Amino acid sequence: xxxxxxxxxxxxxxxxxxxxxxxxxxxxxxxxxxxxxxxxxxxxxxxxxxxxxxxxxxxxxxxxxxxxxxxxxxxxxxxxxxxxxxxxxxxxxxxxxxxxxxxxxxxxxxxxxxxxxxxxxxxxxxxxxxxxxxxxxxxxxxxxxxxxxxxxxxxxxxxxxxxxxxxxxxxxxxxxxxxxxxxxxxxxxxxxxxxxxxxxxxxxxxxxxxxxxxxxxxxxxxxxxxxxxxxxxxxxxxxxxxxxxxxxxxxxxxxxxxxxxxxxxxxxxxxxxxxxxxxxxxxxxxxxxxxxxxxxxxxxxxxxxx
Numbered sequence: 001x002x003x004x005x006x007x008x009x010x011x012x013x014x015x016x017x018x019x020x021x022x023x024x025x026x027x028x029x030x031x032x033x034x035x036x037x038x039x040x041x042x043x044x045x046x047x048x049x050x051x052x053x054x055x056x057x058x059x060x061x062x063x064x065x066x067x068x069x070x071x072x073x074x075x076x077x078x079x080x081x082x083x084x085x086x087x088x089x090x091x092x093x094x095x096x097x098x099x100x101x102x103x104x105x106x107x108x109x110x111x112x113x114x115x116x117x118x119x120x121x122x123x124x125x126x127x128x129x130x131x132x133x134x135x136x137x138x139x140x141x142x143x144x145x146x147x148x149x150x151x152x153x154x155x156x157x158x159x160x161x162x163x164x165x166x167x168x169x170x171x172x173x174x175x176x177x178x179x180x181x182x183x184x185x186x187x188x189x190x191x192x193x194x195x196x197x198x199x200x201x202x203x204x205x206x207x208x209x210x211x212x213x214x215x216x217x218x219x220x221x222x223x224x225x226x227x228x229x230x231x232x233x234x235x236x237x238x239x240x241x242x243x244x245x246x247x248x249x250x251x252x253x254x255x256x257x258x259x260x261x262x263x264x265x266x267x268x269x270x271x272x273x274x275x276x277x278x279x280x281x282x283x284x285x286x287x288x289x290x291x292x293x294x295x296x297x298x299x300x301x302x303x304x305x306x
Contacts, residue, residue, distance in 0.1 A: 002065065004029045004154050004185035005050065010059035012045050019045040020056070021209035029153075032186045034200030034217070036193070038294060041206040043189050044084065047156055051081045063154055077105060080152035084159045086139050090132040094123055094142055097131060098149050105150035117145045120175040122168070137164045144172065154185045161192060173199065197286035205290065207297035220289050227256040228288050229265065232278035237268035245291040255292060
């Protein structure tokens with residue numbers, strides 16, 4: 001199976017910020033691939049390099065074997081990107097916007113495909129509406145349509161469901177799943193980790209411009225399988241601070257290695273006189289795996305001498 005996307009030792013610095021620090025990544029044809037990481041991890045910079053919007057300082061990137069710099073025309077034709085930001089031309093209707101986008105790729109008679117895109121994205125009734133008049137969710141649908149109008153074999157979705165209602169999210173994923181079944185390679189970045197867990201066969205996690213985890217979703221879940229406890233209390237015992245995966249206004253998510261740890265936690269709470277408002281055991285999901293990996297990545301960075 002040939003690579004749909006290859007990133008080889010990609011590095012990019014913006015002033016004092018090292019956005020990418022030697023990223024190696026291969027996505028195979030037909031994959032539904034997740035690219036996850038906190039804000040500032042380097043995801044958007046990586047996507048910008050693949051799309052030809054940013055040049056790397058070192059390293060190279062290829063789309064279906066086409067170098068994004070030396071063979072940029074073929075690379076860009078093979079790639080469709082749904083950006084995070086709502087970027088649109090306020091002077092055209094939805095249909096005109098898609099026709100213009102098709103024209104950028106030399107497609108003159110694309111109306112049948114445009115009609116199909118409009119139907120799948122539930123935009124048929126808005127086809128002649130001006131882009132200015134659309135809601136944020138509708139504008140995001142048009143961005144998806146623009147990325148698909150030249151039928152690219154590789155599609156990058158950068159936070160495609162941000163600010164989108166539940167109904168649209170479900171219909172959009174139904175359409176994207178169909179494209180993947182038809183052979184399109186999908187690369188998804190999202191902060192909705194339940195989406196990545198349900199959709200992606202493999203996942204790469206970035207932190208501080210580096211790939212800190214890369215495996216199948218199943219292997220990631222099994223590798224970090226374990227228990228977590230959701231604790232609502234005034235604070236966490238001092239001896240348990242290192243086990244905190246997330247803290248939000250008195251609600252804590254703590255990592256347990258096994259069931260015996262639960263008794264140790266309860267004993268520490270009793271010893272320090274901490275009252276429990278709520279406590280619930282949970283099986284590890286992708287969100288908790290993500291939190292553990294990011295916590296370990298931050299700890300390793302902190303441990304490196306300056």
